[in-house]
Structures are given as C-alpha cells and as structure tokens.
Amino acid sequence: xxxxxxxxxxxxxxxxxxxxxxxxxxxxxxxxxxxxxxxxxxxxxxxxxxxxxxxxxxxxxxxxxxxxxxxxxxxxxxxxxxxxxxxxxxxxxxxxxxxxxxxxxxxxxxxxxxxxxxxxxxxxxxxxxxxxxxxxxxxxxxxxxxxxxxxxxxxxxxxxxxxxxxxxxxxxxxxxxxxxxxxxxxxxxxxxxxxxxxxxxxxxxxxxxxxxxxxxxxxxxxxxxxxxxxxxxxxxx
Amino acid sequence: xxxxxxxxxxxxxxxxxxxxxxxxxxxxxxxxxxxxxxxxxxxxxxxxxxxxxxxxxxxxxxxxxxxxxxxxxxxxxxxxxxxxxxxxxxxxxxxxxxxxxxxxxxxxxxxxxxxxxxxxxxxxxxxxxxxxxxxxxxxxxxxxxxxxxxxxxxxxxxxxxxxxxxxxxxxxxxxxxxxxxxxxxxxxxxxxxxxxxxxxxxxxxxxxxxxxxxxxxxxxxxxxxxxxxxxxxxxxxxxxxxxxxxxxxxxxxxxxxxxxxxxxxxxxxxxxxxxxxxxxxxxxxxxxx
Numbered sequence: 001x002x003x004x005x006x007x008x009x010x011x012x013x014x015x016x017x018x019x020x021x022x023x024x025x026x027x028x029x030x031x032x033x034x035x036x037x038x039x040x041x042x043x044x045x046x047x048x049x050x051x052x053x054x055x056x057x058x059x060x061x062x063x064x065x066x067x068x069x070x071x072x073x074x075x076x077x078x079x080x081x082x083x084x085x086x087x088x089x090x091x092x093x094x095x096x097x098x099x100x101x102x103x104x105x106x107x108x109x110x111x112x113x114x115x116x117x118x119x120x121x122x123x124x125x126x127x128x129x130x131x132x133x134x135x136x137x138x139x140x141x142x143x144x145x146x147x148x149x150x151x152x153x154x155x156x157x158x159x160x161x162x163x164x165x166x167x168x169x170x171x172x173x174x175x176x177x178x179x180x181x182x183x184x185x186x187x188x189x190x191x192x193x194x195x196x197x198x199x200x201x202x203x204x205x206x207x208x209x210x211x212x213x214x215x216x217x218x219x220x221x222x223x224x225x226x227x228x229x230x231x232x233x234x235x236x237x
Numbered sequence: 238x239x240x241x242x243x244x245x246x247x248x249x250x251x252x253x254x255x256x257x258x259x260x261x262x263x264x265x266x267x268x269x270x271x272x273x274x275x276x277x278x279x280x281x282x283x284x285x286x287x288x289x290x291x292x293x294x295x296x297x298x299x300x301x302x303x304x305x306x307x308x309x310x311x312x313x314x315x316x317x318x319x320x321x322x323x324x325x326x327x328x329x330x331x332x333x334x335x336x337x338x339x340x341x342x343x344x345x346x347x348x349x350x351x352x353x354x355x356x357x358x359x360x361x362x363x364x365x366x367x368x369x370x371x372x373x374x375x376x377x378x379x380x381x382x383x384x385x386x387x388x389x390x391x392x393x394x395x396x397x398x399x400x401x402x403x404x405x406x407x408x409x410x411x412x413x414x415x416x417x418x419x420x421x422x423x424x425x426x427x428x429x430x431x432x433x434x435x436x437x438x439x440x441x442x443x444x445x446x447x448x449x450x451x452x453x454x455x456x457x458x459x460x461x462x463x464x465x466x467x468x469x470x471x472x473x474x475x476x477x478x479x480x481x482x483x484x485x486x487x488x489x490x491x492x493x494x495x496x497x498x499x500x501x502x503x504x505x506x507x508x509x510x511x512x513x514x515x516x517x518x519x520x521x522x523x524x525x526x
Contacts, residue, residue: 051414076416088411090404101404104397105416153415 002064004029004157004189005050005080009058012042012049012213019045020213022058026206027157032183032190034204034221036197042213043193044085047159050191051075051082060131062157079082081150085161087142091135094124098134098145102152112152118186119148122178140171147175151182160192165197172196176203201225242370246352249375250444250458251384251482254409256437257452257459258466258474259389260430265468267406267426269352274337275434276456278314280449281341282307282435284349287356295357304432311431315424326367345449377441385436385477389429402426454499458485461502464509467519477517481505481515 005027012020020042027033028214035043049056052072054207058147062078076082081102090098099119103112120127123144134145143163150158163179164172180203182188194200201207201221208218209230217230219220257275264272272278282303289299318337319454322330360377371379393399402411405422437459438452445451458481466477481502489498515521 053410053413069247072413073416073418076414082414084411084414088408090408090411092407093400093403097400097404100397100400101412101415101417104401149415 002029003027003061004031004050004063005191006048006061007046007058008061010046010049010060011057012045013055013057014045020049020056023208023210023213023215025208025215025218027189028206030183031191031202031206032192034197034200034207035191035193035210036195036200036207036224037210039195041210043210044161045213046157046210047082047084047161047191047193050159051218052081052125058194062148066163076153079153079156081153081155081157082159083143083146083150083161083163085165087123087146089134089137089142089145091133093134095132095134095137095145096130098149099126099130099152102149103154106152106154110180111154115152115154122151122181140167140175143167143171143175147182151186151188155188156181157189157191160190162193164194164196172199177202239490240487243490244483245370246375247372247483248479249378249482250486251462251479252379253437253441253444253455253478254459254462254482255434255475255478256382256385256440257455258463258478259386260434260437261459261463262471262474263426263430263433265463266471267402267423268330270327270334270431271468273331273334273456274341275430276452277338277341277345277449278307278311278431279434279438279486280452281345282310282431283438283447283451284345286435286439287354287442287447287465288349290333290357292296296357300359300436303435303439307435308428308432310428312424312428314431315427319427320420320423329429342449349449351360351449354447356439356447358443374443378444381436381440385433389433389471391444398425454502456500457502458482461505461509463516464506465516467516469520470516470518473516473518 003026007022010020011018011022011023012105023046025033035046037043045054048054050060052075053071067075067078069078090101099116103115106112125141126144126148128142134142137145147163163175176199179190183190192200192204201224204221206219207221209216209224217224257279260275261271264270285306286299286303289302290296314337318333322333358374359379360373362373367499401412401417402422402425405417405419409419433513441455442451459478462478462481463474464477465480466473466475468474485498485501488501489495509516
C-alpha cells in the first residue's frame with residue numbers, strides 16, 4: 001500500500017514553545033490512522049501542523065511528494081479537509097451557507113450538487129435543518145455539519161479532531177458508523193484524533209500513541225489493541 | 238411643510254452617512270478596527286472624480302472610474318499599509334489609520350489646493366417624483382444610496398465571493414480550512430469600503446462643497462450612525478445613518494441651530510455608549526473572564 005500522508009520528524013511550535021518533537025506516522029491511501037493519547041499530548045497539534053495553522057518543521061509528504069502548500073488555504077485546496085476541534089461552525093450563517101463554503105474552491109457545479117445529495121443521505125438531519133442558522137444546531141448536529149462541510153471539499157484525506165467530543169454515546173456511534181462508510185464507500189482516507197481509544201481503534205487500521213509531543217508506539221491498530229501493557233498504561237481500559 | 242422639508246433633506250444626508258457607516262462597519266467586522274481614514278479616503282476619491290469631470294469627462298464615466306480606482310486603491314492600502322500591522326496592538330493600527338487620514342488630507346491639499354471647489358451634480362432640473370421637499374440633487378442622492386445598498390446587499394447575500402467575505406469576517410480560521418484566501422478577502426473588504434466611501438463623497442460634495450476637510454463632519458455623523466445602529470451590524474448601521482441624518486437636520490432646525498448641530502453626533506455617540514453600548518441592532522458581546 002502507498003501512503004497518502006507521511007510525516008518525518010514533524011515538529012511544531014506555538015510561538016516560541018515547541019509542542020511536537022519529531023513525530024513520524026503514516027496514513028495509507030484509503031486507510032484510517034488514529035492518533036491516540038491523553039489531553040495535551042499533542043494530537044490536535046499534529047493536525048494543526050499538517051494544515052499549517054501553526055509553524056512547523058520537518059517533512060510532510062502528501063501523495064509521495066513534499067506537500068507543496070504555503071498556507072492553510074493551499075492545504076485545503078490540495079484536497080485535505082480538516083474538521084477542527086470545536087467544529088469551526090460559522091454560527092451566524094445558515095446550514096446551507098456553511099455547506100456552500102465547504103465547496104467554495106470547486107468549479108464542478110454538477111458534482112457539487114451530487115455531493116450535497118450524498119451528504120444529505122449520510123446526515124438527513126442536516127438536510128432538515130438546511131435553512132436554519134448554524135449556531136442554533138445541537139452539538140451533535142454541528143459535528144455532522146462540520147463533517148458534511150469537509151466532505152463538500154471532496155477531499156482525498158479527511159482530518160478529524162475528536163469527533164466524539166462532548167456528544168452522547170448514541171450520536172457518537174452514528175457518526176462513527178458514517179465515518180466508516182465515508183472511508184469504505186467513498187475511499188476517503190482518514191486521520192482521526194481521539195481520546196476515546198476503543199472507538200478509534202475499532203475504525204482504524206493504523207494507530208499511534210502520542211505522549212508529550214512524541215510517538216510512543218505505533219503500528220497496526222490490531223497490534224496496539226491486543227497489547228495489554230500498552231492498553232493498560234496508555235489507554236486506560 | 239417646513240418640518241417635512243427638514244425631514245426629507247435629512248434623509249438625503251442620512252443616506253450619505255448610511256453608506257459611510259456601512260463602509261466603517263465593513264472594515265470593523267473583519268478586523269474589529271474603526272478606519273479613521275475612511276473619510277479622507279472618500280474625500281480623495283471625490284477629488285479624482287472632480288479632476289476627471291473638470292477635464293471634460295462625462296459625469297457618470299468619472300463616477301464609475303472613480304469607484305473602480307477607489308476599489309483598487311483600497312485594496313492596495315490594505316496590502317501595503319494595513320497588513321504589516323495585522324498582529325500589532327490595536328493602538329498601533331489606530332495610529333496608522335490616523336496617519337493615513339493626515340496623508341490623504343495633505344496630499345489633496347498639495348495636489349488640488351485648500352480652496353473650496355464646487356462639485357457638479359448629475360441631477361439637474363426638477364426633483365424626481367415631483368416631490369417638493371427635496372432638491373433635485375437630494376432626491377438623486379437618495380436614489381443612488383438605495384442602489385448602492387441594494388448592490389452591496391445582493392453581493393453579500395447572493396454571490397459566492399460575498400459569502401466567502403462574510404465567512405472570513407466571522408471565522409477566519411474555518412474560512413481558511415475550506416480554502417478561502419482570507420488575506421485577499423480582507424483586502425477586498427477594504428476595496429469595497431473605499432469604493433462605497435467614494436460614492437458617499439461624490440454625493441456629499443455638491444452639498445458640502447469640495448475641500449480637503451469636507452468629510453470630517455460626515456465621518457463623525459457616520460460613526461454616530463454606526464454606533465447607534467450597532468457597529469457590528471451593517472444594516473443596523475445603515476438605519477443608524479439615516480436616523481442620524483434626520484435627527485441632525487431636525488434638531489439643528491428646531492432646537493440648537495446650525496452652529497452647534499455637529500455636536501448632535503457627539504451627543505448620540507456618548508448617549509448610545511452610556512445607555513446601550515451595543516447599539517439598537519448590535520449584538521452584546523459577553524466575555525468570560
């Protein structure tokens with residue numbers, strides 16, 4: 001299998017403070033990679049570094065070549081959609097306008113239309129709320145909206161920052177079921193950051209454990225899940 | 238009769254304040270900064286129009302060219318002068334804006350002189366709709382105001398670019414994540430503000446006459462209108478601009494006289510800030526401390 005995304009010695013900085021100290025990981029083409037770890041380990045920072053929202057060093061390879069982006073906008077235009085922590089809803093705009101922004105960079109109108117339909121088939125509730133102000137949606141609906149918006153970019157790689165955060169278990173299960181479908185049916189590769197290791201390992205084929213800005217252990221999700229000592233020490237279940 | 242006359246010409250002036258207020262709000266929404274140079278930029282644009290008309294160009298050609306030049310100029314000012322201070326403290330930006338206003342004022346004085354010039358109006362003859370309460374220019378100016386407001390509304394409401402501008406103002410991080418070039422959107426916001434400011438200047442000049450200080454009072458009234466309507470709400474600011482224009486005329490005519498009516502604007506600003514700081518239609522910002 002080839003890698004759609006690969007980092008080599010990824011370092012990242014918040015102002016003068018270094019938050020990542022050389023992180024290496026791989027997302028396979030069509031695969032799902034999970035980044036696990038406690039609060040403050042640097043999982044979100046990895047996603048921000050990939051999207052160039054913060055200063056980074058080291059190499060980020062996208063589709064086998066160094067990523068040619070100079071700013072966050074360029075990363076998105078390469079087909080890397082990022083569902084940020086806090087969901088990044090445009091709260092004053094309508095749901096429909098949020099979705100249209102997702103497709104902002106695209107010129108293929110017919111395909112965009114089809115993608116709207118596809119997204120609505122995943123999340124019928126978003127279709128129902130289409131003309132509502134996005135800020136009035138519930139947390140779960142805003143998470144669905146954020147994923148929908150990202151899908152309308154027609155990404156080849158989707159970065160997800162804690163999609164389960166603050167949501168009821170039933171809604172989380174629903175969202176993860178749809179993420180699996182997005183991966184399997186649409187062939188979108190996923191890089192998912194999660195605190196809920198059980199959930200993420202279920203979906204992922206590769207997993208990496210991050211602690212204080214470094215990868216502690218990484219490999220096939222199955223191996224990580226079956227390793228009792230890792231599970232007890234880091235994942236707490 | 239006299240009251241209606243005062244009311245109607247207040248509406249005409251109010252329209253000018255309304256589009257200036259809209260220009261202020263446009264930049265405020267994107268940057269949380271008030272562009273104190275907005276008035277002088279509009280004044281300078283008006284001189285450009287005056288120069289073109291003076292050299293024999295038809296009025297509407299000069300009008301359109303001025304709006305286009307102002308748009309490009311506004312974008313240029315953002316990219317060259319304002320952008321470097323994007324991460325600086327607010328006070329630094331305020332000083333930059335004040336400096337810009339001095340530069341344009343001095344530049345206009347140097348290029349065109351400080352003597353007062355008359356400025357043509359394209360609206361001659363009888364006022365439109367046979368109304369007796371407004372001059373021809375006033376009624377034409379109200380019409381132009383509404384056309385500008387309708388165009389701005391349609392742009393922001395119905396075009397993808399307008400949507401991207403709104404998104405950039407509201408949540409620049411998320412806008413970048415969907416691929417919007419937020420930096421260009423900021424520049425475009427400045428361009429639009431400069432362009433509609435130019436319209437305000439050209440509509441105001443036949444009334445207040447053209448000189449390098451012509452926009453001083455107008456900017457103050459526009460600011461009062463924006464504060465009254467809510468500085469974070471464009472349509473509130475437009476309504477505020479109209480209200481201030483009418484109030485100014487009526488208070489000036491019946492209460493305080495023309496000499497001190499500029500202080501009406503200051504009274505409005507202070508009154509609003511004391512009684513309802515968010516303005517009539519603004520959103521109250523609650524900060525967690």
